[in-house]
Amino acid sequence: MEPLRGDESTVGETSVVTRGCRVESGTPRTVLDTGTRPRCAWATGSESIAASGAAATVTASGASRFADVQAAATALFDRCDVPTDLPSVARPRLFGGFAFHEGDTESTDSPWDGFPGAAFFLPEVQVTRTDGGTWLTTTGTGPTAAADAERRLDEWADRLADVPASAPRGPPGVESRERTPSQATWRDQVGAALESVDDGNLQKVVLAQALRVRLREDLSVPDVLDRLAVTYPDCYRFLLSPEDGGTFFGATPERLVSLRGRTVRTEALAGSTGRGDTPAEDEWLAAELLDSEKDTHEHALVADAIRDQLEPFASSVRIGDRTVRRLATVQHLRTSITAELQRDEHVLSLVEALHPTPAVGGLPPDEALRTIRETEAFDRGWYAAPIGWVDAAGNGTFAVGIRSAVAKGRLATLFAGAGIVADSDPDREWDEVQLKYRPMLDELE
Numbered sequence: 001m002e003p004l005r006g007d008e009s010t011v012g013e014t015s016v017v018t019r020g021c022r023v024e025s026g027t028p029r030t031v032l033d034t035g036t037r038p039r040c041a042w043a044t045g046s047e048s049i050a051a052s053g054a055a056a057t058v059t060a061s062g063a064s065r066f067a068d069v070q071a072a073a074t075a076l077f078d079r080c081d082v083p084t085d086l087p088s089v090a091r092p093r094l095f096g097g098f099a100f101h102e103g104d105t106e107s108t109d110s111p112w113d114g115f116p117g118a119a120f121f122l123p124e125v126q127v128t129r130t131d132g133g134t135w136l137t138t139t140g141t142g143p144t145a146a147a148d149a150e151r152r153l154d155e156w157a158d159r160l161a162d163v164p165a166s167a168p169r170g171p172p173g174v175e176s177r178e179r180t181p182s183q184a185t186w187r188d189q190v191g192a193a194l195e196s197v198d199d200g201n202l203q204k205v206v207l208a209q210a211l212r213v214r215l216r217e218d219l220s221v222p223d224v225l226d227r228l229a230v231t232y233p234d235c236y237r238f239l240l241s242p243e244d245g246g247t248f249f250g251a252t253p254e255r256l257v258s259l260r261g262r263t264v265r266t267e268a269l270a271g272s273t274g275r276g277d278t279p280a281e282d283e284w285l286a287a288e289l290l291d292s293e294k295d296t297h298e299h300a301l302v303a304d305a306i307r308d309q310l311e312p313f314a315s316s317v318r319i320g321d322r323t324v325r326r327l328a329t330v331q332h333l334r335t336s337i338t339a340e341l342q343r344d345e346h347v348l349s350l351v352e353a354l355h356p357t358p359a360v361g362g363l364p365p366d367e368a369l370r371t372i373r374e375t376e377a378f379d380r381g382w383y384a385a386p387i388g389w390v391d392a393a394g395n396g397t398f399a400v401g402i403r404s405a406v407a408k409g410r411l412a413t414l415f416a417g418a419g420i421v422a423d424s425d426p427d428r429e430w431d432e433v434q435l436k437y438r439p440m441l442d443e444l445e
């Protein structure tokens with residue numbers, strides 16, 4: 001079936017029907033292995049979802065992409081007939097993401113071909129596994145919407161019961177790697193950013209690097225996600241394969257925002273150090289990070305900016321204590337931030353207000369974005385941008401697409417960045433970026 005285009009007017013006229021049921025066997029993995037593109041996986045904590053096929057798609061570009069997706073999502077869900085007894089975890093969601101920058105990219109040979117300014121899809125098939133059980137949700141559109149949703153429900157219930165678990169393969173191995181920029185160019189880039197900080201034009205800018213690797217075998221991203229579930233269980237593990245192009249995937253520790261009712265949860269995550277070889281060394285590094293003036297400043301800029309962005313929406317904002325978030329390969333300063341909204345809002349209004357936080361952009365925002373565009377010799381694409389889901393109530397969760405890579409066949413491009421503030425040392429920032437490649441690189445080497 002031709003998917004609906006959110007930026008075309010058909011969404012408002014066509015019926016959209018969802019059906020769902022609990023299933024006793026099967027896993028989200030079957031959807032990734034046997035479903036058609038677009039495909040998506042989203043897992044965190046005890047919830048794991050996989051989705052495939054587009055009952056409807058929403059695409060947008062430019063500065064209005066957040067508002068355009070919001071309007072199309074609202075129109076789409078307004079048409080959607082969902083059984084009232086379907087539990088909230090099994091209700092249909094629009095999955096997708098946004099490009100980091102608002103403008104079009106001019107680069108040729110970009111790994112981001114097929115990833116527009118914004119792309120979301122309402123899946124034909126969605127399988128959600130939680131501690132409470134596994135749910136199958138199917139959606140149809142157009143004149144035969146109900147029949148299509150019901151047929152998909154029967155077919156997929158059988159498929160989930162029949163398809164045996166696939167035997168996971170190990171990492172494909174890396175044949176060659178190409179860095180952008182070189183360490184010498186990085187020193188120059190950080191040096192120039194530090195001059196802008198000294199001149200008072202910038203307080204902070206997050207500069208990123210790209211690492212292009214040629215793999216020895218084709219990459220199975222679902223296998224990578226299975227392994228990341230063990231190493232990064234508390235991160236947002238995601239995979240997004242739009243209709244064409246490569247697959248964007250990662251295990252990001254950073255939540256941009258989640259909205260449930262009027263409660264907003266977000267966080268400041270900035271300031272990094274490595275892991276020690278022993279628990280005592282870990283503690284020492286964490287204590288040093290908490291005491292570091294440079295990292296405390298880098299972190300405070302992020303926490304203050306998020307608070308300032310949320311305040312116009314909120315009746316109250318609560319800033320938690322600054323703590324250390326310890327991940328398998330790196331430790332970060334983290335402050336949890338929660339807010340109560342004054343009135344009902346759509347999660348995409350909050351995404352628009354918050355992206356990019358100075359954890360991935362900088363301050364002042366416009367000057368930092370200009371510096372990023374002028375400095376980085378590659379396209380950020382969806383790296384460091386909001387990725388996640390929205391539901392019919394306007395609730396949703398978006399993570400920041402860091403600790404991530406985009407891959408196609410035997411080529412993968414990894415991205416990682418570091419916050420440059422007064423007192424940043426170019427070589428230490430270089431080392432920090434290499435640490436931030438580890439979550440993805442460890443799964444490829």
Ligand SMILES: C=C(O[C@H]1C=CC=C(C(=O)O)[C@@H]1O)C(=O)O
Pocket residue numbers: 206254269270271272332358359360384402403415416417418419436
């Ligand atoms: C920009 C990245 O990390 C951000 C998140 C945590 C800590 C960061 C830092 O210490 O610089 C960055 O702000 C990345 O991983 O590519």
